[in-house]
Amino acid sequence: MPIADAIAQAMERSSWIRAMFEEGARRIAQYGAENVFDFSLGNPDVPPPDGVLDTLAKVAADRSPGLHAYMPNAGLPPVRAKVAAYLEKETGLPFQVGDVIMSVGAGGALNSILKAVLNAGQEVIVPQPYFVEYDAYLANHGGFVKRVAPRDDFTINPATIAKAINNKTCAVLINSPNNPTGQV
Numbered sequence: 001m002p003i004a005d006a007i008a009q010a011m012e013r014s015s016w017i018r019a020m021f022e023e024g025a026r027r028i029a030q031y032g033a034e035n036v037f038d039f040s041l042g043n044p045d046v047p048p049p050d051g052v053l054d055t056l057a058k059v060a061a062d063r064s065p066g067l068h069a070y071m072p073n074a075g076l077p078p079v080r081a082k083v084a085a086y087l088e089k090e091t092g093l094p095f096q097v098g099d100v101i102m103s104v105g106a107g108g109a110l111n112s113i114l115k116a117v118l119n120a121g122q123e124v125i126v127p128q129p130y131f132v133e134y135d136a137y138l139a140n141h142g143g144f145v146k147r148v149a150p151r152d153d154f155t156i157n158p159a160t161i162a163k164a165i166n167n168k169t170c171a172v173l174i175n176s177p178n179n180p181t182g183q184v
Contacts, residue, residue, distance in 0.1 A: 010136050017132065075102025110137050110173075118143045122170035127156050131179040143170065154183040 024038035047053075059067075074080065077097055084095040103109035118124065120142025126134055128147050135145050146169070148160040161172060177184045 114141045118170050123168045125164050125172040154181040
């Protein structure tokens with residue numbers, strides 16, 4: 001079955017992540033999990049707290065009408081209100097329910113944001129190193145990554161970002177903590 005060139009290239013580019021993951025698994029089998037720190041996929045190394053697991057079980061068992069139905073696209077209003085209140089408390093800014101949109105993971109959120117702000121042919125400035133899936137997210141919407149170098153300690157270099165801005169620049173994507181460096 002033929003595969004699109006863009007997908008074949010994306011698979012080739014992302015294969016090193018998979019290779020790192022498989023090498024980590026091999027080393028864990030060889031040296032033991034307590035001796036290998038596998039940062040390849042960003043998987044948590046601790047189980048969820050008991051309170052989270054207990055709450056999930058309770059909600060899953062709840063048969064209340066409508067509880068497990070579709071929700072508004074932006075998320076459940078009571079949850080969004082709590083997030084807005086938290087953000088207001090943390091920042092001192094007047095967040096409201098309408099300022100909060102829930103998503104399922106960062107990838108879904110980034111794709112939604114990029115779809116809303118990115119026109120085909122525009123660039124998004126991304127400090128290096130970065131999560132390689134950003135290339136695919138931008139390509140989904142006709143955009144391109146404009147890579148900028150960090151400082152030697154992987155902190156963001158505002159000068160390189162400023163220098164990279166041009167008439168094709170749509171946004172600057174800052175990932176904090178950075179994936180893969182962990183730099184905040």
